[in-house]
Amino acid sequence: MTDIKDLFIILVSSSLVSNVVLSQFLGLCPFLGVSKKTSTAAGMGTAVIFVITLASAVSGVIYKDVLQRFHIEYLQTIVFILVIAALVQFVEMFLKKAMPALYEALGVYLPLITTNCAVLGVALTNVQKEYGIVTGIVNGFATAVGFTISIVILAGLREKMEHNDFPESFKGMPMVLLTAGLMAIAFCGFSGLL
Numbered sequence: 001m002t003d004i005k006d007l008f009i010i011l012v013s014s015s016l017v018s019n020v021v022l023s024q025f026l027g028l029c030p031f032l033g034v035s036k037k038t039s040t041a042a043g044m045g046t047a048v049i050f051v052i053t054l055a056s057a058v059s060g061v062i063y064k065d066v067l068q069r070f071h072i073e074y075l076q077t078i079v080f081i082l083v084i085a086a087l088v089q090f091v092e093m094f095l096k097k098a099m100p101a102l103y104e105a106l107g108v109y110l111p112l113i114t115t116n117c118a119v120l121g122v123a124l125t126n127v128q129k130e131y132g133i134v135t136g137i138v139n140g141f142a143t144a145v146g147f148t149i150s151i152v153i154l155a156g157l158r159e160k161m162e163h164n165d166f167p168e169s170f171k172g173m174p175m176v177l178l179t180a181g182l183m184a185i186a187f188c189g190f191s192g193l194l
Contacts, residue, residue: 007138009194014142017191020118021150022184027118031151032176034109041155043102044109045148047095049141051087052119056140058083059123060133080123088114118147150187154180 018024021031027048034044059080067073092110095103103110113119122143126136157179166175 007135010135010139011142013194014139015146015149016187017194019146019150019187019190020121020143021147022180022187024118024121026121027116027147029112030109030116031147031154032173032180033112034106035151035155035158035176037105038152038155038159040102040105041151042148043099044106045144045151047091047106047110048113048116048118048147049144051084051091051113052122052144052147053137053141054087055080055084055119055123056126056136057133058087060126060131060136063127064133076127077120077124080120084119084123085114118143150183154183157183 014020020026021028030044030048035041062079062083063073063076067076067079088111091113092103095106095110122140126139129139131139154176158176161175161179170178
């Protein structure tokens with residue numbers, strides 16, 4: 001049984017110290033593509049929080065109760081991809097019905113959560129580190145919160161940079177990549193927390 005201190009360390013570590021986007025470089029496609037407006041970035045972050053947390057729980061249960069029981073652990077990647085695809089379809093249907101404006105704003109990036117390597121990376125990390133189900137859920141939630149923090153900060157910076165004057169060679173994606181790199185350097189400062 002994992003105690004509260006260990007869960008808190010995982011929470012801080014996965015969200016800030018080992019940020020999935022800025023230190024592991026997973027999930028860059030939605031990070032760069034949906035970070036034009038903070039409202040859209042927050043919506044994407046919320047969807048990612050839901051999908052990663054639920055995927056961590058479901059994949060943890062399936063791994064422990066099915067794959068390990070029948071000694072078919074080698075199928076973990078295929079099974080995790082299927083679980084993630086099903087969860088993203090559920091989120092997509094929910095957003096289409098409940099929040100059509102956010103559904104339209106996310107556009108093509110919502111189905112891309114299925115292929116977001118951060119989601120699969122968390123499920124595989126939970127297995128590699130031999131986390132229990134509760135610890136895996138906390139790790140998944142913290143990783144998704146770290147993704148959301150990163151994408152919202154980048155979106156806020158991009159909104160502010162729209163009104164700035166840059167040399168022509170830096171306009172567009174070069175400035176976004178430079179900003180993301182500086183954010184990654186800034187997040188390295190969190191490494192002294194643990």
